[in-house]
Amino acid sequence: MKCLAPVFRYSRAALAGLSMAGSLMIGCISSANAAMVSITDPAVRAVPPTSTNTAAFMTLQNKGKDDIKLVGVDSSIAARVEIHGHRHEGHKMVMFKMDDLPLPAGKEVRLESGGYHIMIMGLKKTLKEGEEVPLTLHFSDSDAIDILAPVKPLMETMSKDPHGHMHH
Ligand SMILES: [Cu+2]
Numbered sequence: 001m002k003c004l005a006p007v008f009r010y011s012r013a014a015l016a017g018l019s020m021a022g023s024l025m026i027g028c029i030s031s032a033n034a035a036m037v038s039i040t041d042p043a044v045r046a047v048p049p050t051s052t053n054t055a056a057f058m059t060l061q062n063k064g065k066d067d068i069k070l071v072g073v074d075s076s077i078a079a080r081v082e083i084h085g086h087r088h089e090g091h092k093m094v095m096f097k098m099d100d101l102p103l104p105a106g107k108e109v110r111l112e113s114g115g116y117h118i119m120i121m122g123l124k125k126t127l128k129e130g131e132e133v134p135l136t137l138h139f140s141d142s143d144a145i146d147i148l149a150p151v152k153p154l155m156e157t158m159s160k161d162p163h164g165h166m167h168h
Helices: 011-016 018-030
Strands: 037-045 052-060 067-076 077-091 090-100 099-103 108-111 117-123 134-141 142-151
Touching: 037 134, 052 067, 052 099, 052 134, 052 142, 067 077, 090 117, 099 108
Parallel strands: 037 142
Antiparallel strands: 037 052, 052 108, 052 117, 067 099, 067 134, 077 090, 077 117, 134 142
């Protein structure tokens, strides 16, 4: 079964208890392209306890022959997770919410500080360095990949609270 593949995949059933086993099986069977996207170097930026927002970074590689898109991300540790990009507006960089992130066939797309990122908003708890954050990435081919992204101290290239006034 393809759903047992890559390193960062883990069983949702193991995480959530056996009651999830049924839906996990359905997810695997219906997912024809289960290993099309490989995810490397996932990380979540460590933030002070006063901050309720952070961001996740990683490299996504579409190993398939078809262009697909990252269409959504969710996590049990936050109220809301969005796909964000950055663009220049005058002299400053501002973030914007993206409906999806295109992943061209055979290409690698980097999510990094100051570029595309996964915005994690409304943290339900303080993240400790080294802790692993569960994220589920949803793709346009209806595949979903679960990863664990370790919390790391990452260089802050944006303003102190880059997202504070941007979100409702
Ligand atoms: Cu953002």
